[in-house]
């Protein structure tokens with residue numbers, strides 16, 4: 001299949017792109033390299049461009065001959081969305097509106113959308129299944145929920161097959177240590193802990209230990225990017241112009257912040273220093289997937305259900321790339 005991957009130089013997008021190529025699909029990344037990395041994309045597979053530029057986007061989709069779109073391009077930091085919501089609303093909502101218009105211009109009628117567990121937010125039920133109420137508690141999560149509705153409305157009015165994929169916490173690196181997580185600035189828990197293990201940071205700030213969870217710290221479901229990639233492949237193969245579908249992608253295993261610290265200590269064989277500080281605005285207390293729909297309908301199984309195996313891949317990447325992708329970032 002010919003697949004157009006917006007945000008295909010990013011952390012999750014590039015993992016999916018490489019998986020599609022490895023499985024024989026003809027996929028290209030479309031990325032403005034603001035947050036993505038040229039080095040994460042195989043040679044000849046990157047079109048540098050912005051999703052805000054509808055005409056350029058439509059031209060790129062047509063010239064590739066794409067039959068389907070996987071839409072990853074987005075602003076993703078929860079904390080940043082609280083202090084800079086304009087950036088999130090513009091990238092995520094206006095950017096997706098531009099993409100949907102470009103897809104109509106190019107005649108593409110199938111897509112996957114990277115939604116998030118954060119749309120469940122303060123939902124009282126945890127683990128969450130796809131029917132759980134959505135109650136987002138950050139601007140980031142609200143943009144993702146709004147886009148879910150935008151896609152549903154476009155599908156109804158203009159004809160569009162879609163699958164919404166609500167990821168839990170993307171994590172890990174390729175098992176060969178070649179491709180991994182590199183954000184600037186880094187705000188995510190596992191890379192920060194591993195940077196402490198490498199001596200690049202002094203200590204972890206644990207954002208709150210007064211949540212209503214067993215140890216008081218937030219609980220998340222950490223799912224390996226290779227497992228996200230395999231779910232995307234199954235989902236795109238199942239998406240026809242008539243599809244209106246939504247799946248969670250998570251392992252079903254919840255880990256508190258302190259559980260993650262302990263798993264990292266076990267993998268790296270060192271103690272991790274931390275201080276408990278105030279809660280981070282926008283964080284939901286507990287987000288854990290009920291993933292059985294994806295398993296039952298599409299036959300998905302995570303290869304990395306154990307957080308220690310996820311961390312081990314990330315540790316291999318961080319040791320091999322202490323400066324991440326280096327200066328490849330932003331080099332259009």
Ligand code: UDP
Nearest residue numbers: 078187188189192205206207218257280283
């Ligand atoms: N977290 C933390 N200290 C950090 C970074 C993250 O305590 O320096 C916590 C954060 O509050 C959340 C969890 O770790 O409960 C996962 O955060 P991350 O930013 O990795 O992903 P998110 O869940 O925000 O997408």
